[in-house]
Amino acid sequence: MTKRNNNKKRMFWTVVQFTVSIAAMIVVVWFGIIDNKEEINADSIKDDWPTLQERIDTETIKYEVITRNTDAGDPETVYRIRGIDLIALRLERFDFGLFFIGVFVYFISMLIASVQWFLLLRFSKIKVTLWDGIRYYFIGLFFNNVLPGSIGGDLVKGVMLGRKKHHGETIAAGIIVDRVFHFCSLGLILIVVSCLLYWDTPVVEKWSVLIFGIAAMTCIGGIVYLIGPSKKWFMALAGLLKKGKLKSVVIKFIQSMYLFRKKRFLAQIGLMSLASQGVRILMNYLVARALFIQSIELRSFFFVIPIVGFTSAPPISVNGIGVREFIGKSVLTHFGISEVNGILIMFISHVALVFVSLLGGLLLLYKEKNAR
DSSP: HHHHHHHHHHHHHHHHHHHHHHHHHHHHIIIIISSSSEEGGGGGGHHOOOHHHHHHHHHHSSOEEEEEETTTEEEEEEEEHHHHHHHHHHHTTTTTTHHHHHHHHHHHHHHHHHHHHHHHHHHTTTTOOHHHHHHHHHHHHHHHHOSSOOOHHHHHHHHHHHHHTTTHHHHHHHHHHHHHHHHHHHHHHHHHHHHHTTTTTTTHHTTTTHHHHHHHHHHHHHHHHHTTTHHHHHHHHHHTTTTHHHHHHHHHHHHHGGGGHHHHHHHHHHHHHHHHHHHHHHHOOOOOOTTTOOOOHHHHHHHHHHHHHHHHHTTSGGGTTHHHHHHHHHGGGGOOOOOOHHHHHHHHHHHHHHHHHHHHHHHHHHHHHOOO
């Protein structure tokens, strides 16, 4: 009966995720692309849309011409063009060479992250080789980013390690510490870049309370973990539970969490996490360049991507689809990027992520083939 109820809950949550993803994608595609008409200044066509002038001259694209005065009173000419046509123009000139450089950069980011996870496992006395650690990480990445549904990559990694008769509490602690460092790194990057952009980027000033609130909460969680008495606090809370299996599991989990609290080791893991996140953000910038979107600086992505990472992390949609594109294009518009370009950057960045994640699928097939 319990198993049937669990299956019903899992099915319900999967339906919820698909519903949120479909609804978000409908909003993004309809309002951001199909029903959206972008206004492009005639003076910016040469730099941002080099093939558009040719289409306008040959009348092979539908457009409206609007002449108006700027705030300074100077006349300007604006072309109003459908979003779907602008996407076609971007993809016509797409630089596949630069895109695959971005894919390789993302692979390096995930390789750093997989080594970080391997070090966490070894430090917690889980006997696993470097190759197995990397392999399990990429298989988890495959389940996170390629396969639809509510089965997370972290759960898959935990199950695969559990088959080797490792303690579930220790495995769970390693996975959670890995996630904590992931979000702490994003929070730290967001705080630093927000300080650098505060004076010359209105959106940072406008959202400063929300931004610093999210980042501060993440970093405070890390600080609480690091300070001495925190283990006693959590153990005292666990002591309030009734005697039984749950209490025993919680106590073992807390003890496993605090195995990692060694300053030198945490500093090493923290630097690796920052490097992984920094390289990943660089991938998004390379995707923008592959689309010939030249009007956004690299530093702006170090602000945008952490926000996208925080807001798309809750498992309310399938692999963050729809939510990621909606949040990404909404934030990118404050940096002078049109909604169409913002959606393209977010979507193609996810395509790059899927390319790397497919490696985990190949490793899974290789494992299954050898098991036969």
